[in-house]
Amino acid sequence: MSQYVKKQVRKWGVVSVVVLSLATVMLTGYTKYQHIVSDQPDSANLAAFVEPGFPYISTSVDARNIGAGFPKDNQAARTLALQLGDSAYACFDTDQLRWSVAWTGKFLPMVLMAQVSYKKFFNKNNEIARLTGEPKIATGNYAGWTVGKPVFRNGQQEGEPTWKPLPADQARWNGSYVFGSKAILSYSVGNSKIYELPGSRKFGDQVAFTRNLRIETVDKELYLTAAEVSNGAGAEVKGKVAYIYQGANKDSVTAIGIAGKVDWKLEINENKYITVKLPASAKQALGMIVMWKGPAKELKAFEKVCRTKPELFPDFEKGGPAAWKETITTKGKLSPDTAAFVTDQLTLPLNNPWKRNVRLADIAFFPDGRAAVVTFEGDVWTVEGIDKDLQNVKWRRFASGLHEPMSIEVVKDFIYVFDRNGIVKLHDLNRDGNADYYENFSNVMSQSAESREWAADMVYVADGSFYIAKGGSLSNGPGMTSKAPGKGFRTGSDQNGTILKISPDGKQFEVIATGLRGPYLGFNPKTGVLTATDQQGNFVPSTPIYVIKKGDYYGVIPTAHRTDNPEIAPPLTWIPHSVDRSSLGQAWVTGNKMGPLNGNLIHFSFGTPGLFRVLIDSTSKIMQGGVSYINAYYPAPTSKGALSPVDEQMYVTGFNLWGSASTGISSLIRLRYTGKQSYMPSQFRAGNQGIIIGFDTEIDKSTALDPANFEIKRYNYQRTEEYGSGHFKLDGSTGEEMLPVAGAYLSADGKKVLLLVPDMKEVMQMEVGYRLKAKDGKKINDHFYFTVNSSDDIDFKKYGFDHVDLALLTANKEEMASQPVKVEIASAEKGQEIFQKMACFGCHSPGTKTDGMYGPPFKNLYKSERIFDDGTKEIADEKYLRESILAPSKKIVKGYNEEMPSFVGVLSDTDIESVILYIKDLKKSKN
Incomplete structure (x- = not known):
């Protein structure tokens, strides 16, 4: 056995398909805050949804x-x-x-x-x-x-x-x-x-x-x-x-x-x-x-x-009389400067005279630093006093009566909201702090009554136009249209699952892209680059991030809205289900006060929750990207965000509803750069010879040069009408491929690591796990997730690497490929570990909780009678549980929707047996 393999076995073990994942890092960091919720409203003290005075x-x-x-x-x-x-x-x-x-x-x-x-x-x-x-x-x-x-x-x-x-x-x-x-x-x-x-x-x-x-x-x-x-x-x-x-x-x-x-x-x-x-x-x-x-x-x-x-x-x-005259003042909660990026909390105005719930969906800023926020219940609030200390934050209700709005923009001191009615421009005619005229700026986009055809997102363009994203007409909820154009969908409107551009006068639209399931947008006003996420589900195997180009089609057949059989445009990157099972908005850091994040695209995860830094490799023939998690405290799901024009920090909104690892109901946080050292990946390049990952800090040379400190795997997804996808090797068989690191190099500036990887090819998903030290001694244990759209040669000198021995790519190929397979023993303890690593607890309670859960609870599941949506029944024995893990869409329990991907190729037989043992143990547990 070579020295390489000995080190690999000693430091990592021979890793099964359930590896140390980013989910472990995130969720371990998160669970210590599980007892904290952000601005939790008391439902008993909330007034009715319909207010008699409006x-x-x-x-x-x-x-x-x-x-x-x-x-x-x-x-x-x-x-x-x-x-x-x-x-x-x-x-x-x-x-x-x-x-x-x-x-x-x-x-x-x-x-x-x-x-x-x-x-x-x-x-x-x-x-x-x-x-x-x-x-x-x-x-x-x-x-x-x-x-x-x-x-x-x-x-x-x-x-x-x-x-x-x-x-x-x-x-x-x-x-x-x-x-x-x-x-x-x-x-x-x-x-x-x-x-x-x-x-x-x-x-x-x-x-x-x-x-x-x-x-x-x-x-x-x-x-x-x-x-x-x-x-x-x-x-x-x-x-x-x-x-x-x-x-x-x-x-x-x-x-x-x-x-x-x-x-x-x-x-x-x-x-x-x-x-x-x-x-x-x-x-x-x-x-x-x-x-x-x-x-x-x-x-x-x-x-x-x-x-x-x-x-x-x-x-x-x-203008009419003001309906909401009062100003509510709250005190924020500042985070200690314990890392490069921390989150300060702006306390929501839940203690308001109208006993109104406040679930924030989006935020936008006026040029002077005041903010406007929109809530899912259809209200708009203005916010003042957003300063360094957040001790005198003033909230004022500005508008109401909107229909499930999720997006807000401020343009030339006017507030625009995108809801199911269209784009609404709000006018305060008598300047009393309340909107008097709810102008229809644009309703040219089609909108069905399907409950999931969300008015999902809107971004402003400097020429006065807007990009909007419309959700697909998903069938995982009641609907008004009867036809099913594809599994998981209803007919809806002829623009569901599309991205449109609305003209500056609001009276014209242009179709930019189609074939999306649940898109949300990001727009860089400096470069004009439009990006989007989509929601994993039917026809969408995992979470993608796209760079949007006019005329592109993104693979969801029921929302194609075209007959020319177009090719599917590849994403910038895919993100694994265990890392982000439910994505939402995006925001570009266009200021210069966020330190290493300046100029970066930030991706928002609802399910994890949290923010991801998106890295883009634009030197390849086809643009490709990857993500790394921004470690911070996220008290509620993260949905949308915007950069303040005054302090140039990122303000993030979000509210809970559809199933998230977070238990918080809603929050408004400030992602703040403290000036401390960041240890995140800052650059990457993937090509024929391997992978380059750059960091915000200098890396300790001894850890960077040791191939045993890195773990690489790759796999493809399959795009089908089923919900999500399992993992598949490049030859089409189920599972994931573990790739050896033939050699590791540190760049001249000490900030970039080159990993020589044999047999690099185009692939939908790659993961690099690393255990390094920074030059200052800080341990860096994390993952980077990316896609290889184009495998071409890397110019090593351009990145600061000299004397790279490419012979290593073939010299130890046979010896590295002979890595022995570890024999594993199934156990309930291992099943509980998988339950955490695969983020199963975001959808399934280990107890009896059903609120906020996408799937049935696990306690007392084993040997219980399951009633399915077609009226059939079955006992939840070992066979049923295995089938539910590998083919979850085959039998849907009554009262739930098809919202779980297959774990084919993700979990080994031992892993599945361990999960079943864990579920059995939960039945025995008294707690």
């Missing part, structure tokens, strides 16, 4: 099956659910500019993702919003306003919507004004500008819905479709009231009336559509549409309501 929430709604006589194709992805008083409510579809449904009784059930998790922080069991009150008025999936003539479905049959807004040259949603508890809707139809003040009027025990309209410049006839009634027993128009009677004795009626001094006329089309005709006029018109459904005996009382005056519009264009 006029609406944004939502989707399914009103397809609300009863006889109502349209059957009534579903909408973008609606304002309006609170009109007198237990009256209406949904205004901002895509079709229609009242999709109006009802009385109870408001919509709070069942969407942000709503069900608002107080139950780990509840992912969202549902579809359907009426629980009594429906009164509805229209189908067609334009609420048209020019020249009424149009109903354009001759199409009732069916699934296109999930698109009306063409802007025909009609466009402009936005909403908030004036106290009232909402004023603003939109354009043709060349006409329309303002609408929705409301209600009570008469006796009945409630009528009112649409107060202020209309400017009607140059062509306009038609408003007010109601559709398909089971009419008779219809008539008498003056300013139209009636459609229902029931065998015509004892029920839907009635639409016109109030005010206007020459509008009512029409009934096809005996079921009630429309209002507005003749061309240069004068401003102010009138009111009154809508009601009830017993015919109350018609006289209703007709009396129609003779009342329209409601006067408030002076909304100058």
Whole structure:
């Protein structure tokens, strides 16, 4: 046995497929903080999701099956659910500019993702919003306003919507004004500008819905479709009231009336559509549409309501009264300067007068250092006092009512938010610290009501445009579309799983890339480079990082949205499941105060959680990259981040919900450079002769030159319709290849290590584990993960290496390849170690916990009866447990989704046997 092999066996052991992983380093560092949670809200003290003083929430709604006589194709992805008083409510579809449904009784059930998790922080069991009150008025999936003539479905049959807004040259949603508890809707139809003040009027025990309209410049006839009634027993128009009677004795009626001094006329089309005709006029018109459904005996009382005056519009264009006047002050928590990078915590304003939860999704900065943050519940807060000490951080609510927003940008002192409604530009008209006008900057992107078609990310470009990323329409949740274009997906919109560029005026879009599952973005304003992550899952074998180029396709068939059979663009790098099973945003360090991270791309992991430094090898024929973990304390999942223009440090937001190793609910942290020495990898190059890894510090020569201090393995993934992927050798067989280090060299500057590695080839995943010392004596035990897209020759002199003996690559090849295989014995203790190393505990509790867990708990799992989503049953014996590890998508336990990758080629037979022994032991455990 050569001296190389003896050292290798002595220092590392003959390593099985479960090796020392970055997950071990991260999770060991993390678990000592498990008892600490960041800004944990008390769900018992939180107020309801719907606030009575705000006029609406944004939502989707399914009103397809609300009863006889109502349209059957009534579903909408973008609606304002309006609170009109007198237990009256209406949904205004901002895509079709229609009242999709109006009802009385109870408001919509709070069942969407942000709503069900608002107080139950780990509840992912969202549902579809359907009426629980009594429906009164509805229209189908067609334009609420048209020019020249009424149009109903354009001759199409009732069916699934296109999930698109009306063409802007025909009609466009402009936005909403908030004036106290009232909402004023603003939109354009043709060349006409329309303002609408929705409301209600009570008469006796009945409630009528009112649409107060202020209309400017009607140059062509306009038609408003007010109601559709398909089971009419008779219809008539008498003056300013139209009636459609229902029931065998015509004892029920839907009635639409016109109030005010206007020459509008009512029409009934096809005996079921009630429309209002507005003749061309240069004068401003102010009138009111009154809508009601009830017993015919109350018609006289209703007709009396129609003779009342329209409601006067408030002076909304100058801004309304402030809804949130208070400022909440919190004190941050500074970290001691124990490392090059530490995290300071900005305490969230959970102790606020409105008892509002604050789960931060994203952050952006004003030029003066003030910040704007957006929450998953749909609020925007402004933040001041972000200074060195963080002892007087001031929070102010600025906006509300948004629909599951995840992105925020500040452009020329205006706040832009990307939610399911589109890109919303917020205006504080009277400068009282509250938004008064929620402008529709852009809704040209398609948006379905599928619960996973997230408005995922948005970044600003200096020319005034925006890049946006849209989530794929995943099927691991309830949906409204029926077709399945591929495993794990629903149809959704024709832009799900894409990256788009939105024009500076917000009215045009350009498709940049398709074929993504759950993309999030990073943009470098200095270089114009756009990057993205994607979510491991069906068609995505592991977490990738991409450099986005126009026209690229990234391999997810259900979101390809093209027919030219394009090649799949390779990622910059893959990241193993155990290292980052759930990625999110990215941010570039474009300032000069983050020390060694200056100029770097930072990758955010939700699942781990934590931040990764991304290194890019741009000297190869095809760009390739790798990641290393930034060791710090992360009290909650890390989702998005931005660099402050004042201190130029990285501020990071995140909130918990979908399964993370963290137990924190939400946090805002500052990743701060202390000036201390960093020991992270800073550079890498992979080529035919091996691998170069550069470091932020000088490396001790004796440890750098010892090949036994390095461990290298490689493997490929398989891209299939199944969730994630196992590990496969280059010949296609299952498993991972351990590669020898034939020789190790230290560069002239002492900061770069060259590893000579025989048989280097292009491969999807490589890992280098290293045990080194810095020149100052600091131990450096870590991993670097990367992809080899192009294996070409390395210019050693360029990197400071002289006298490299390439003969080592072949001299000991046979001896190094004869490394003996270690015989392992399965044990429950080893199974517990694997449970930690493979980050299984992020999805499966070793106890009985289910909150925040993607998979079933392990305690009492063995020999229990498992009921699957297809209704079949099976006992969880050894055979079942093995199958669940190797083919987890074969049988999905009822109540859970397909969200676990195969561990084929990742775990050995002994490893799997050990995990099963561990699960058996958990059944015996009393704790």
